[in-house]
Amino acid sequence: MNWYLKVLNQYADFNGRARRKEYWMFTLFHLIITYGGLAILGILAYAIDSPFVIFLVYIYLLATIVPSLALNVRRLHDVNKSGWFILIGLIPFVGPIWLFVLSVTEGDRGSNQYGSDPKALNEEEINDIGKPQLEA
Template sequence: MNYYLDVIKRYADFQGRARRQEYWMFLLWNIPIVIVLTILDYALGSYPVITWIYTLAVFLPSLGVSVRRLHDTGKSGWWYLVSLIPFIGFIWMIILMATEGDAGPNAYGPSPKQIAA
């Protein structure tokens, strides 16, 4: 849960680098929250209202952690636009997000693994 809250605290921070663990733990918490909110929407008969509000609220933190994750692999945040390519972009983005980051410092800052250690 700490990883999720750390991403939320860095709301619109696109600077620096994010470890794989930070990105995937945020995603691991975000998906069940969306599922629960969707079920709640249907139970209350409000269809997608609560889910859309939540999705809009976490859009910038989600984008921020994705850009920082790309920075960790030495790529610009603009690479996120690859995800807009139908089907192939989604697969490519999963591969990029699962790729190990640069071991040492790169153009986007020091390695987050070295900072955490």
């Protein structure tokens, strides 16, 4: 859930790189919320005989379009592709498959033209290895 919230906190940040874990965890929770919301609100809409309740899911989807696009662009940056490669998804049949292949491909090791490696440990993380984590 932290990865999902991290993406939402970076609402329109199209710069930098996003690792596979960040991308897939956001996608997982986004789909759970979308389909879970559709199921629960669909039952509620049927129970109170008001189909307009389902529009809450559409409001959620509209609110998450920008962070989803930003995450996809950052994921493409991780494999050293321009963010404009997201438009490949508009090509019927082949486009979505190619974007899927890029999303499961491991990102470049080390820095590339879009930023530093998101998997690289910084000095603070290295110093914290093995220390007990205090939860607030």
